[in-house]
């Protein structure tokens with residue numbers, strides 16, 4: 782009897798499996814690089830790090846300052862995800878309610894997960910480009926738009942799922 786483990790089978794990811802595969806946080810260089818031993822508080826946003834997790838809990842008494850991964854992305858101007866709302870008649874007509882839905886999803890996610898935030902918005906040749914500190918958040922918003930208004934979403938992860946480029950069009 783052998784106890785030797787078989788080497789893991791290299792899985793080729795097809796477009797379809799990449800589409801359904803969730804973003805894995807441990808592959809995010811911002812999370813990897815910034816492991817902190819004890820408790821910390823972010824000087825930029827006030828998020829609190831306890832036992833490996835950033836949250837909006839109350840600040841512990843003895844705590845060091847450490848910029849959280851989300852604020853570090855903001856400082857570096859390195860989004861984890863881009864979501865483009867592709868220009869079109871539907872977007873123009875429903876602009877206000879679409880923005881309301883996006884803000885609702887963002888606020889809800891940010892409350893639950895301290896590192897999920899929108900970073901900025903910019904007009905591009907394609908439409909309105911939103912940037913985020915977290916790929917799950919961009920995907921959640923794209924899926925909420927699709928759920929509410931149908932249309933098409935496109936999700937493209939970079940190798941290693943480090944970054945997401947998403948778009949929604951209708």
Ligand SMILES: [Zn+2]
Nearest residue numbers: 823826849852
């Ligand atoms: Zn922060």
